[in-house]
Amino acid sequence: MRVLFLVGREIQYARNQVLLDAMRHFAHVDVVARDSRPASLLANSAAIAARGASMLARRRYDLVFVGFYGHLIVRTLAPMIRSPLLFDAFLSTYDTLCFDRQLYAPDSRMGRMAFQLDRSTGARADHVLLDTRRHVEYFVDTFGLPPAKFSVIPVGCSDAIYTPQPYVPASSGPLRVLSYSSYLPLHGIDTILRTAAALRARDDVPDLRFRLIGDGALLPAMRALAAELALDNVEFL
Known part of the structure; x- marks a missing residue:
């Protein structure tokens, strides 16, 4: 199985790295990503999408995976993708900009653009990943997308850094x-x-x-x- 793996944030971003490590267990993965955090998500997403388009023109993939932050990549590449498209939305751009960080009013131009970005990318992907069941409910209720389109993968961490250890209660102290x-x-x-x-x-x-x-x-x-x-x-x- 061959997978094209594209992300808008750096590949070391924990969410991206965990999912990439998982995919490498069962597939050959071609990665299109930066090694460091981009100064501009917009410019970097355009560059990643351009490289992705070039690779799609040269080779057939069994799966195209777009990870965080991938909304702009999905918007650009979806019309030319013929393989199944798996999109790790991870979060809602609309909710983040308008309600969590309160940078824009929901009915402002930017608010409406963020709403359409979430809805259109969710609709264009064959399947969408989110981090919690509550997030799935939000996408279904807010953007009118079918529940069957979503799966939940909780936030994880690299097991190359963190490994489970038995709990040993402190004998004294706080x-x-x-x-x-x-x-x-x-x-x-x-x-x-x-x-x-x-x-x-x-x-x-x-x-x-x-x-x-x-x-x-x-x-x-x-x-x-x-x-x-x-x-x-x-x-x-």
Whole structure:
């Protein structure tokens, strides 16, 4: 089996790398992707789509896979793809821009374009992957796409880096909770901080220490919230 694997973000992006590793277990995979994060998703998607079109013209593939961020690639390449097209949408552009990050109003020009991008790419792909069952429900309800078109593959991690280990309770000291993120609204760091504040005041829970690793747009606001809540059980790294 031969697969053409195209992604708009860098191939090392965890979602892309995990799915690529999985496909290499059962297929020969030709990869079209960058090694580093692109400065412009629009320009990079156009470049990836052009390279993909060239490869499709030269060789027949049993499957074309478009991974994250692939909406613009699907929009460009779908008319010339004759093989089954599997699209890892992963998230909704419309929801991300209009509701999560609130960059555009839903009824603005950009909001309407994002809506059409999600709906059209979902319709053009033969099958679509998302990360949660709730996300599938959102695509079905919002964009009018059939439930049978979707499958759920949860967010994973590379087993070359992380391997399951047996849980060994600490003999003493606090229970440590680790979270890492890029401080986007959907990562819910504010919920973690408010939970830390609520649990701190309870006598029926163990001593908890929260360690938050990462950087991003909401980090200053989350530091301010932690100070407002007077959290001495939270550490930012």
